[in-house]
Amino acid sequence: MSKGATPAPADELPASAHERRGWPVLRGARAAFLYFSRLPVGGFPFSSADWHWAPAHLPLVGAVVGGASAAAFGLGSALRLPPLVTACVALALSLWLTGALHEDGLADAADGLGGAPHDRERALAIMKDSRIGSYGACALALSLLLRASAIAALAPASWFALVYVHAWARVGPVWLLFAEPYVNERPDAKSQGLFMTRSVHLATALGWGLVAAGLGVWAGWLSALAAAAGALAPLATSAALGRYYHRRIGGDTGDLPGMAEQIAEAAAWLALSAALS
Numbered sequence: 001m002s003k004g005a006t007p008a009p010a011d012e013l014p015a016s017a018h019e020r021r022g023w024p025v026l027r028g029a030r031a032a033f034l035y036f037s038r039l040p041v042g043g044f045p046f047s048s049a050d051w052h053w054a055p056a057h058l059p060l061v062g063a064v065v066g067g068a069s070a071a072a073f074g075l076g077s078a079l080r081l082p083p084l085v086t087a088c089v090a091l092a093l094s095l096w097l098t099g100a101l102h103e104d105g106l107a108d109a110a111d112g113l114g115g116a117p118h119d120r121e122r123a124l125a126i127m128k129d130s131r132i133g134s135y136g137a138c139a140l141a142l143s144l145l146l147r148a149s150a151i152a153a154l155a156p157a158s159w160f161a162l163v164y165v166h167a168w169a170r171v172g173p174v175w176l177l178f179a180e181p182y183v184n185e186r187p188d189a190k191s192q193g194l195f196m197t198r199s200v201h202l203a204t205a206l207g208w209g210l211v212a213a214g215l216g217v218w219a220g221w222l223s224a225l226a227a228a229a230g231a232l233a234p235l236a237t238s239a240a241l242g243r244y245y246h247r248r249i250g251g252d253t254g255d256l257p258g259m260a261e262q263i264a265e266a267a268a269w270l271a272l273s274a275a276l277s
Helices: 015-019 024-036 048-078 083-098 101-115 120-128 134-152 160-168 171-179 190-194 199-219 224-249 256-276
Strands: none
Touching (some): 024 048, 048 083, 048 199, 083 101, 101 256, 120 224, 160 199, 160 256, 171 224, 199 224
């Protein structure tokens, strides 16, 4: 959701060609993996309808990234690596799989909002600058430290927490894309095609989160309390951020959902860690 090396949603198929190649709801899932991760799913180019559906499947992308991170966590635990080393490996894999897309949004948004606390236009200008400042560096450091610490504190049997947190941390940003207007006026903004989120897309994202919750509780990987805490904390955080974004700059940009995902992930880890302990 930021300035990563991802295909621009502006690259589209003609409508007639798109109709011959499948439903937008299904191709949107492939578009989501292509835009929000490094996983080679193919299917490019996509139509505008495909890109509009991509955010709906963002929690699914998160669950897959979390699953890979959980596999690295399980391997490190089996090899009896120190917990912090295991956590760093699991976290590094998730960063690589997403191309640090959300971390990039966090750094840019923190620089803009922190560097220009009372000037909307200045904040937007700072977010467009690819250079990282002190606010962005501090935000990244705190995010990485909190997540690594939370993963290091997990018992090996709690591996599903990685899947769960990655899924639910990505539901809130979809709500932001739905609820807040897009305020980046640049015509070449790569994220612009994603800011056409409708209620059906938000419902789909929530559905993926509920699938993760149901699977975790049914399989005994999470208690009902842990599942509720890990879902409600990021949702509440995203709602609060939405109000803040609207007051500060009047809506959303490509960077702000990335910041929301990172803060929601931190909130989910805090709530889930408390519930698991």
